[in-house]
Amino acid sequence: MPRTTEQVADALRICNDAGQSVVPQGGMTGLAGGAVPRTTDIALSLERMRGIEEIDAAAATISVWAGTTLQDIQQAALDAGFLFPLDLGARGSCQIGGNIATNAGGNAVIRYGMTRDLVLGLEVVLADGRVLDLLNKMIKNNCGYDLKQCFIGSEGTLGVITRAILKLAPQPGETTTLLCALPDYSSAVNLLRRVQRSAGTPQAYELMWQDFFRLGVSWLENPVAPMSDEHPLYVLFESAGPRELLEQTLEAAIEAGEVLDAIMASSHTQARALWKIREATGEFPLRLSPLNFDVSLPIGQIGEFAELCRQRLDQRWPGNHSVYFGHIGDSNLHLTVDCNSLPQPAPILEIEELVYTAVGELGGSVSAEHGIGLLKREFLHHSVSAEARLAMQQLKNSFDPKGILNPGKIL
Template identity: 85%
Template sequence: MNDLQHTLEQLCQALGDDAVITGADISQRHYSDWTGHAPACPAALLLPRTTAQVASALRICNVAGQAVVPQGGMTGLAGGAVPRASDIVLSLERLRGIEEIDPAAATISVWAGTTLEEIQQAALNAGFVFPLDLGARGSCQIGGNIATNAGGNAVIRYGMTRDLVLGLEVVLADGRVLDLRNKMIKNNCGYDLKQCFIGSEGTLGIVTRAVLRLAPQPGPTSTLLCALPNYASAVSLLRRIQRSVGTPQAYELMWQDFFRLGVSWLGNAAPPLSLDYPLYVLLESAGSQEQLEASLEEAFGAGEVLDAVLASSQSQARGLWKIREATGEFPTRMTPLNFDVSLPIGLIGDFVERCRARLDERWPGNHSVYFGHIGDSNLHLTVDCVSLPQPAPILDIENLVYSAVGELGGSVSAEHGIGLLKCEFLHHSVGPEALAVMRQLKDCFDPNGILNPGKILGRGPVYTGVAR
């Protein structure tokens, strides 16, 4: 009997035969995430139902030195949940459900396999909102959102996932269970250990339960699309609105190339504004509409806004949002190479011009689009690989973009994590001393290196550049 067979027998005894899946019985959705990067059928798929079963599984695998890859909804965009053929996958999909909503504390306690949409709906039913929101809300699981410190459109007002987590239950590589659940905003009892696991992509421990902050339901919202003359106007308009109306629910900037693309994909619908402006901002505000209109009038007077349309109905608001949500069609209409970066807000405009110029110089005729949630420093850039020489020079483009990010003191990952696909570029944003401490932290929590090996710190195979 080989070591893997022995390990699988132990896992069957601990979890039950129906919780240990092998071979052709493993669904292909466990082979890779939304990137489609390096799909592989893992050695086994574990489907535990309880924290105790997760603990038993990790304890067995740790003793055997067997690598374990945690998986949630598989909606990741950095390869953070992609297994190798020799890995065992541990899926959290059966650890699902709402445990409790505490109206007094304004918290919701959930299992890690619960989808984001389920949590949002439960919060609404209780008179609150859970403000984290992503396009993958119906598929992504809160455990994965926590593991990647997911962002989304509402970060400018409510913060990242990290800001919405009050407590966690986490299973360590050796099977120990850390009960870090907490309903209090103020809790200064030493090291805040939960922060070690938020954004760690399953490399330090596996999140099994979470206590999350809820927010009051906002009042009626106003949706406004503005045309702007330049990037500086986008920043000054944001600050003007924050001063007079309050921080918006969303503040989405679209450069002309993205706006034209999004409008063209609407079919025969007439564009809400001329396609000839340099920049467009789509904002959503729960503040006073009268104050918003007054701020808009001031912005026109100051030359910050050249044209605007204020949605007069929910249907019109949804139509405006469809332009920004054109990203959902990227995989079917393009061969996209996507970048998720952040930079100091004042430098985002400079970065776009620098990046565009360098791409045009190296690959004349390339098609790239720029957009992002700039109020929280996040910029997205997508290059259509069809517009490039073939085979597409993926690695060269990544080096160009991430080098420019590093030059301006930015981050190579704003909200999608590092996973496998950004390991070799992490040094552009994290210095050697900090990287060394990250490795020490990994060695402390997972001395045998069984948890999601190769992710973040790049101790696995190097990504060589395939269009995704």
């Protein structure tokens, strides 16, 4: 549990000399097993290395230690009149170093990008204890290889992130929340493009298939659907565009048959009530035995993928219960299978192979925003070619020749 970069460097130098494996750890909220140590590993926790070093209002940047929680960074940005747009359900306990190491996503990716898009500079300690000063406040900086990109999304296998300089965004104006019922998947894509053309890219664009919508409503404190639950799809989105423009866009979409019904929240309370349906995912571990998938596909093929998975799951395990939902505007779909609806013991590996095979067939990614870690390592070949995996291994060997950093993860 080091407190300084120098202590991290000392620890790694000692471990590298001894050939001792090390697993970097942040807030332990990851969903791919990337921070789970074996009995022979040393866990290196960054939780004592926390705090805001500086907010540069002119550069619109915030400099932080890797152990700082996402929520603390968000609050510091708000207090300074800015927005740090990365947002996850685990914001109160996840640490920014872990967010960067896994290239975390979240609801606002459609507008602001992944964590990778918010990082300007890093300080990283290599396996042998060398400290790379890659700290930078400039958006334009073309001095050779952009080494920081090697460590973003590397899940602690190439180096330990100790500090970061992050981009801040202007605080958005008042947002409008809408829930729309849709006839089919293509209408969801068409509506997104309409909104982008008229009011700009929304802050969030969350698609829920009928099965997920009904489940989310049933778990509400007052389980009454805000509109008919007979529609095939529902989209919940937030926009900072002028309300009048959104109303006009909605009218045009209804006339075109892309929207069947709609609710435009008239208050923050009503908006929060609509979001509670989408946030039913927080109840999954308590109410289901969930097997969760986080995949991405070309946006135009997400609807096809959902139907393909549903058909194959129903054919192989009749009566299974699965739900579909996702951010879709950033190509991300989530699929959850309730293992309680399957023969016991649940055939976890068979289901994973079925889903990830379908991902590979449509040219998608087996991990949209959760990383590879341990849990998806055996399925990486569905999305990454043998040549690319070899290049990854060569990169690993270059930065960590003794293989002490987070061994067995990703590769």
